[in-house]
Amino acid sequence: MPPRTSLLATTTLALLALSAPLAFSAPPQPRAVQAVAAWNTDRAAEAVAARPAAVTTSGSENAGTPAGAAFDSNPTTRRASNFADNAWIQVDLGSVIRVSQVKLEWEAAYGKQYVLEISGNGTDWTDLHTEDEGTGGTVTAHTYPQEATGRYVRMRGVEHATAWGYSLFSFQVFGGEPAPASTTGTNLALNHPAYGNLYQHAGNSPAFVTDGGRPADLKTDQSRWSSDWNQNRWVGVDLGAQSTIQWVDLYWEAAYAVDFDLQVSDDNRNWRTVYRPSAAQIAERRANIKSPGDAVGRHDTIDLPTPATGRYVRMLGKERRSFCNPAPSTAQFGYSLYEFQVWGTGGSAAAAYPALPQNPGGAYRQTFFDDFTGSGLDRFDHNQYVILNLALGGAYPAGHNQVTTPYWGLPQSSVDRVAQGGVKAEIDWVRVEQK
Structure with missing residues (x-):
């Protein structure tokens, strides 16, 4: 049995000067979108x-x-x-x-x-x-x-x-106010369930990328998602039903992705890459190195020459921005997005998910495990609902001992050794199982 570790364990149900827009092709059709109100205003x-x-x-x-x-x-x-x-x-x-x-x-x-x-x-x-x-x-x-x-x-x-x-x-x-609708399209992501892997904490949850809010200067700490400080992190949105996607707007805080994939999926498991920045674009983004106090966000407009189809859309980060030389290995944070807007047709105003079963028995598959022998800051995401096991020493329980309550039908759970808040406990093992 590994040494017992004192930690804070929380189960959460959760599902920042503006640079020039990054446009990758002519838009499918002209569009006019009004400026959204600044969320950093009192x-x-x-x-x-x-x-x-x-x-x-x-x-x-x-x-x-x-x-x-x-x-x-x-x-x-x-x-x-x-x-x-x-x-x-x-x-x-x-x-x-x-x-x-x-x-x-x-x-x-x-x-x-x-x-x-x-x-x-x-x-x-x-x-x-x-x-x-x-x-x-x-x-x-x-x-x-x-x-x-x-x-x-x-x-x-x-x-x-x-x-x-x-x-x-x-x-x-x-x-x-929620972001106004385009005159020629619909933001299919607005107020829809959003989710991500290994996000920083509840105050920067994936839920903020679809709430319609961003600060006018793309700099201040308002209504944003941020990942932990690692490379292979993603954030996505469920459009509720099969959709035709014409373009995507990403409103980044200063910690933007230098390189990333834009992906779509029909089932939230199998993903197709529909866009990646060119080598020249990646080089331009990589060269923009500034200190955290001077760095600002950017607005990327990604126009798809051929509309993509799918229900789920995500940004998969591949390289993070650096904030000092030498680049890119020093002074990097995670990825941080204010808004993830998906424009097109289709989708559904309400994303439907299976209800939490009254009888939680049956077969589950393990989706997360940590024995806390080292440092831990872990977030995990899943499609329906999960089981959270907390073992306080001795033999690990053979089955589940708690079923989470769905939030937006697409719950997320977190186990965080260092976060403020939550239930303080002595925990040896954590296992998450999902149907």
Whole structure:
């Protein structure tokens, strides 16, 4: 038996200056796509600046700590509530957006217990984040893996930590409208299940490449997928049904692929390569070496001379960008994409998958195994649902002991020795089995 290792094990159901576009042939037909709203914009500050009445509250401590002070982008002003445990503050964003994260900067009078909520009408609320043991400071709540869409965002207090109420220097809401449709085609990938192998962590899940959001500068850390720091990594999308694919738009963060394959599949197992950059294009991408602070992303438009057919599309990385000389072996990160857009016809608005069986018995095949004798940062992906086995020493269980719940019908699971969060446990073996 290998030595017992203390680790964090999590099971997650999950499924960044703009360079010149990289066009590889004339597009099949002219197209016009409107610019998408920047997801690195504080939508709450914008809304309150345009209409101060957009912020409402259950009550303020005094006239010197008004509700609007949490949205004025001034680090020296603050909003303070009355002293009630159930005090709240909410902002009307002016229109329905897809919220990617909410950021609170607490003054010394912080919330010990509170809930961040979202609503489409200001009456019916859905929880985004629940805090039971708050310690103040700066708190960033990512909405992932929820699809958090609404017009109103609220911080509802449950218990304040001090003798005072709830005091905020800032209350920021980030997000954006889904990318608009092309005038001549449809983004078949928008809001569809996305998946990838060995991604960095839940905050950079594959789910973000199809959420319609990207920062305007292709630089900031908003709504992106990133792999771990290895070469042979991929991210893909299920279009829901057989499709005819005309072109693909890849909106990269600075950590773009120098060399990659664009592949399609009918069954998510057998893949056909429909595009790879030319030697000259690879050389141009490889030569663009800049430090991480100076590097920016790029937008690749890949036009297929002959439309491809398939249900699944993926980007398979073959060489990562370098951020200093000598290239390419030093100072490399993984691959990082804001958006993976697939344009064409067909597809399905809903990708259907087999339901989780009530009786999880039967035959399974092993798809992942780690004995944790060395360092481990592992993500794995699969088609339907999986079994996760955690062994705490002794003989490894002969069968499964937990069935994951599908998310988007295409779950992903992760076992991460170093990630923050999750269930701390002493684990000797992890095996994943799939039907």
